[in-house]
Amino acid sequence: MSRTLRQWLLGGASGAESAVKQWCASEGLVLKLTHERDGFVIEPAREGLPLRIEWGPSQRPYLSGMELRLRSETGIAPHVYGALMPQALLEALERALFEQSTGTVQTRFDGEMPEEMRWLAMGERLDATQLGPLRGDFAGVANQSAWMAEWLAGPTGDALHGWAQAELQRLAATARKPGSREKPAPLGWALLVHRGRLVWRQSLATPDVAAIASARQAFQAALLGARGFASQPISSQMGASQINASQLDLSQQDLASRQGPASDPPAED
Known part of the structure; x- marks a missing residue:
């Protein structure tokens, strides 16, 4: 159990706990500890509001520590997938994917690899024009x-x-807090569309109510936009149902064409 959550359970972080509870009450939300008691879940107090908020240990290897998750149904066809994340993070995942391919002619994807990492090899990379106001700092990939x-x-x-x-x-x-010698942390975040759901993943060491509220507001805007595609047919050359991680092979040449020379230095944050 994390020290932060232990403080919550023992009352040592009553100020933060009180702030989150007050925020939940004001927004018509209910705060509950997870069954494993390693995090919490925030759900609507009444039915008809499907947005779910979670905070707990990260479920993705590219996000360390504790993670804030938001998820909801979009109504988009389940074969559609896409991922948006900071450019530096996406490029780091591409390097990791490429490194797994070195030394062999063919790479068989690990069944435990997050699906969004496999999308990097199979999907279409958005160019700067397609990223709109996010160009320069973010990168995206999708099947269309x-x-x-x-x-x-x-x-x-x-x-x-x-x-x-x-x-x-x-x-x-x-x-910049007094006594802190740490450099500002990079933005650890990903927004995923998959199997009809929109999922927000964000590194969040402590359950800061301002950070949670800010993420919820941005997520709701993205969700509203995504639901605008619910009634629109989105074609796909490769649907999710066609992707089998245990059977899919990827050649080194395909990975190299995306990654560039193996000696390329990591991108700057």
Whole structure:
């Protein structure tokens, strides 16, 4: 159990706990500890509001420590997939994927590898124009990039850009606290569309109510935009039902064409 959560259970972090509980009450939400008692879940107090918020140990190897998760149904066809994340993080995942391919002619994907990592090899990378207000700092991949570009071109892109700027300021302020010698943490975050759901994943060491509220606001804007595609047919050359991690092979040449020379230095944050 994390020290932060232990403090919550023992009352040592009553101020933070009280703030989150008060926020939940004001928003018509209910706070519950998970069955494993290693995090919590925030759910609507009444039916009809499907947004679910979770905080607990990270479920992804590319996000360390504790993780904030938000998820909801979009109504988008289940074969559609897409991922948006900071450019530095996506490039790091591409390098990790490439490194797994070295030394063999063919790479068989690990069944435990997060699906969004496999999308990097199979999907279409969004170009700078398609990223709209997020270009330069973020990168995206999808099985059909046109719908994702349209999604990000509107209020969704503006909301995510505003959230990211505010979050980077929060991380910088945390690093400037008296006694802290840490550098501002990079933005650990991913927004995923998969199997009809929108999922937000964010590194969050402590359950800061301002960070949770800010993420929820940006997520709701992205969710509203995504639901605009629920009634639209989105074609796909490769649906999710066709992807079998235990059977899919990827050649080194395909990975190299995406990654570039193995000696390329890591991208700067």
